[in-house]
Amino acid sequence: xxxxxxxxxxxxxxxxxxxxxxxxxxxxxxxxxxxxxALWIARVGVRMAGIRWTLVGLDQLPMTSNYIFxxxxxxxxxxxxLIPLLPRRVTVIVKKELFKLxxxxxxxxxxxxxxxxxxxxxxxxxxxxxxxxxVRKGLDMxxxxxxxxxxxxxxxxxxxxxxxxxxxxxxxIVPVTILGTEKLLPKGATLARPxxxxxxxxxxxxxxxxxxxxxxxxxxxxSVASAxxxxxx
Numbered sequence: 001x002x003x004x005x006x007x008x009x010x011x012x013x014x015x016x017x018x019x020x021x022x023x024x025x026x027x028x029x030x031x032x033x034x035x036x037x038a039l040w041i042a043r044v045g046v047r048m049a050g051i052r053w054t055l056v057g058l059d060q061l062p063m064t065s066n067y068i069f070x071x072x073x074x075x076x077x078x079x080x081x082l083i084p085l086l087p088r089r090v091t092v093i094v095k096k097e098l099f100k101l102x103x104x105x106x107x108x109x110x111x112x113x114x115x116x117x118x119x120x121x122x123x124x125x126x127x128x129x130x131x132x133x134x135v136r137k138g139l140d141m142x143x144x145x146x147x148x149x150x151x152x153x154x155x156x157x158x159x160x161x162x163x164x165x166x167x168x169x170x171x172x173i174v175p176v177t178i179l180g181t182e183k184l185l186p187k188g189a190t191l192a193r194p195x196x197x198x199x200x201x202x203x204x205x206x207x208x209x210x211x212x213x214x215x216x217x218x219x220x221x222x223s224v225a226s227a228x229x230x231x232x233x
Contacts, residue, residue: 002048002049002050002192002194003049003190003191003192004191005048005049006045006046006048006049006192009041009044009045009048010041010042010045013041013044013045014038014041014103014104015103017034017037017038017041018103018107021033021034021037021038021107022034022106022107022110025110031089031110031111031112032089034107034110034111035089035111036089038107039083039084040084042080042083042084043080043084045080046077046080046081046084049077049184049192049194050192050193050194050195051077051081051181051184051192051194051195051196051197052195052196052197053081053085053196053197053198053199054196054197054198054199055085055199055201056198056199056200056201056227057200057201057202057203058085058087058199058201060201061174061201061204062204063087063088065171065172065204066088066135066138066139066140066141066171067140067141067171067172067173067174067204068135068140068141068142068143068162068165068166068171068172068173068174069082069086069090069140069141069142069143069173069174069176070143070144070145070158070162070173070174070175070176070220070224071142071143071144071175071176071177071178071224072144072146072150072155072176072177072178072224072228073144073146073148073149073150073178074149074150074153074178074181074182074186074187075149075178075181075182075184075185075186075187076149076185077181077184077185077192077197078144078149078178078181079092079142079144081178081181081197081199082142082176082178082199083142085199086140086142088139088140089111089139089140090139090140090141090142091111091112091113091114091131091134091135091139091140091141091142092108092113092114092141092142092143093113093114093116093127093131093141093143093161093162094108094113094114094115094116095115095116095117095118096115096116096117098115099113099115112134112137112139114127114130114131114134115127116161118147118159124161125161127161128161128162128164128165131162131165132165132168132169135165135169135171136169141165141171143162143165145158145159145162145163145220146158146159147159149187150182150187151186151187151188152182152232153182153232154231154232154233155221155224155225155228155232155233158217158220158221160213160217163207163213163216163217163220164213166207166216167207167210167213167216170206170207170208171207172204172205172206172207173204173205173207173216173220174201174202174203174204174205175201175202175205175220175223175224176199176200176201176202176224177199177200177202177224177225177226177227177228178197178198178199178200179197179198179199179200179227179228180195180196180197180198181197183195184197200227202223202224202226202227203223205219205220205223
């Protein structure tokens, strides 16, 4: 019942936001009002589903730089849970298919979200370049470097593209570990169960401190894995 109410909330709130948000954004040239309203809608929806969260480390994060937040990915709940928790506006690298959805697709383009086609190497490289330009504007970025949801909560190998992005822009990476969403909405499920999630923000990692991309990947993956149970690392 909670999940159905959440879906109903999103189905009603999203079009109403688009009704005023798109004209306002086009008129003012600023996405902020629609962006923060959309995140509020996402946060309320997650709460309506009965999902609560505890945060570790976010209050210790120095806001002296923009960041690339890299998180494990175990459930469809992860993006609407994580992104509204972040204190500043973020951009996201998103699979291109989502940009075809009504309302959501145009809104993501206005918010500087970056589409990626992982099946096309040249197109994926172009997406990384586009993402680098967005990050250089000073926006934070959220990346799920596994590239897909883990079916059982175990950490998958990390894709390399976002690490090229970090080394090219010299933007620090904040590893993030999400625990518990795989039990509330596992891959393949359609309805979420209520429960509590733990989100751990680790210390920033500076790409400039690494000789090559593989060393950086190992450091970020080790940090994300450090908060996971041993069997899921």
